[in-house]
Amino acid sequence: MKVEQIYTGCLAEAAYYIESEGEAAIIDPLRDTKPYVERAQKDGATIKYVFETHFHADFVSGHIDLAKQTGAKIVFGPLGKPAYEAYTATDGEEFMLGKIKIKAIHTPGHTMESTCFLLIDETGKSTAIFTGDTLFIGDVGRPDLAQHVISDMTEQKLAGHLFDSLREKIIPLADDLIVYPGHGAGSACGKKMSKETTDTLGNQKKFNYALNLSLTKEQFITEILTGLVPPPAYFPQNVLMNIKGYESLEDVMQRGSQALSPEAFEAAANETEAVILDVRDAQTFAKGFIPNAINIGLDGQFASWVGTLIPDVKQPILLVTEAGSEEETITRLARVGYDNCVGYLSGGIKTWKESGKEMDSVLSLSAAEFAELFSTNPELHVLDVRKKSEYVSEHVVGVENMPLDFLNDHMALVKKDKINYLHCAGGYRSMIAISILKARGFENLVDIAGGFAAIKADGTLSLTDYVCPSTLL
Template sequence: MKVEQIYTGCLAEAAYYIESAGEVAIIDPLRESKPYIERAEKDNAQIKYVFETHFHADFVSGHIDLSNKTGATIVFGPTAQPAYPAYIAEDGEEFKVGNIKIKVLHTPGHTMESSSFLLIDENGKENAIFSGDTLFIGDVGRPDLAVKSDLTQEDLAGLLYESLQNKILTLPDDVIVYPGHGAGSACGKNMSKETTDRLGNQKRFNYALQAKSKEQFVKEVLTGLVTPPQYFPKNAVMNKMGYANVDEVIAKGTQALSPAAFEAASNEENALVLDVRAANDFAKGFIPNAINIGLEGQFASWVGTLITDLQQPILLITEEGNEEEAVLRLSRVGYDNCIGYLKGGFEAWAAEGREIDTVNTISAEDFVEKFSKDNTLKAIDVRRKSEYDSEHVVGIENAPLDFLNNYMASIDRDVTTYVHCAGGYRSMVAISILKARGFENLVDVTGGFSAIKATNKLKLTDYVCPSTLL
């Protein structure tokens, strides 16, 4: 028996490959099917089942394409109603994979169809639980993401409590917990950086499992939840209703366009020009009105947060060789309408003498010196509110990137505004959006808050433990 966790850091998502005696089960695959097919071929094995823990909100799963390519049966837990062929299992139903069994445990709460999958090994031992978004390491799934549910988040949190108490916490302490996500995912609020653990440790250390009653659990789980990204319900609908073949999406998105063809496509299709290069490279020169969301950061989640239309035509500017990776990452969160990329990259555009723009930057040291002498300088901190509340420079206002549209009216176009985040990624995203909206007097503080803090020259707010704020 082989159990492999396939973890994708930029989405903080875990898929699973389980093989026994030449048969394979895949749990919660990402959009691309090739890695799973190649992994099975390496074992000379056949993918028999694709298990889905629920209709995911934070990414588009690859279950449909994988099933179409391999003949594998898609399996959901009870109450799921997908708009494509799938097997809807009963609670407690077992599926044979080689010499092992996978048992379906219906665990509603995160969503109504949410199910966990219990691995029973060759000796009949309960070996591992693939808990999806029901149980994380250090946390449990948030109960406010269900699509078109008639239940309140309090109702769902109550169901989640019962699912945990009656289906998962009754299992032996040595059962391995394999969750659907790790730290960085917006599907929970307190997830550990660890991506697997023994159930016994979670019983002792997971804050949500310490509740003495359902009422206390509901309160603990719902306290501190932030608004989920706008693409979450849209991805859930795609996972329920179906989506385009990913190979076709990639073929369309990786069409190489000359600078002239790129400009024509931008005008004709009213396309968004998305520059996925590193922030420092973008600052030195970019196509006017392009938006910078770098591939090296949490690219997919920031695209999903900031680009509201999944059908928005997108043109890409990438480093050479990163075109397919960018299109694939877009497709993982439902952006299937990439229509091509700039052949030769930004350098090809500039070489033809076409119009370019740049971003003014300032070192953290120089910014600190200016701000120390004149604290009337306008500056904004685009980190999340929780980061800002923990610690920030006194006198600098918070305008979280997540909700930048809400703060635009308060930014004076005629006054130079300095922008920083934690390290420089998000501030460049924010500046690119503002410049595309006509703001010109913007300066990026390189290195962000971490570099500002390292100078030890500006007054910072005292750190306040979040528990004291409740």
């Protein structure tokens, strides 16, 4: 028997490969199916099942394409009834995989169809549980997402279901079970997940706040719902794609892989009203880019920031990438349902510049340069675009918080009659914010390279006292 976690850091998402006696199962695959197919081929195994723990909100699953490519059966738990061919398991139903069994355990709460899958080895011993978004390491799945798809399903109702699922289905299981969750730290599907991506259930019973048996149901609901921020706009759109089905990734890749000359690129931008998405490194982008382009670098949590900041998954997108990154970019967009990439700039920004077309740039200061300015002019207008919890835990005294997640709600903080200095934690998010603001007509924007980490390392400026983020809501 083999169990492997296939983790994708960009989405903080974990898929799983399980194999026994030449038969394999995949749990919660991403849309690009190649890694799973190749893993099975390496073992000479046939993919028999694709198990889906629920209708995912933060990514488009690869279950449909994977089933078509391999002949595997798609399996959902109770209440999982999609618009395409799939098998709906009953609570407690077992599936043979070689010499092992996989048992469906219905655990509504994150969503109503949420189901965990219990792994039973050749001897009949339960050895692991694949919990999807029901149970994370240090957290549980947020219970407010389904209400954005089903109007009468309130977050309070779902939180109540989650309490019952954890108490009746999960906590009674053996302490030595290995917990394999659907996500790790960085996912928007929970609020305080651990960086660890596996643990024993016994440890989680000791340290996971949501498994605290002293909490009443009412206290649990309050605790789970406190501190949740609104989910990204693309979440309900991804849920519907996972329920209704979607275009094959092969077709999406073919459409997006159109190499466009600067002239054709400019014409396409005008005709389609596409967003020009520049995925180069933030500091490379700052030195020269196409006017009105948005910078979301591939080197960060690219897919989740695209989903957060481009609200419509059907939005036409034109790409500017480093040479050779086109395919990776289109794939990562498709993982979160952005299938309408209409082409990329052939030769990258170099060809645009050589064609003599207009360029824009961003002034970027080092932390030392900024500290010297701020020390002599405390009235400098500085915006910290980190999350509220990051800002509250520690920040430069005298700066304002304008979280990138909710940039639209905080536009009034940007002063048109002053120079606005922006920073985040390390320089990735501040350049995203600046590029969006410039595309909307704001000027006088300066980036602080290296962000808060560099400012803190410089040691010149006063910071608020550090508060452990785990104590923050």
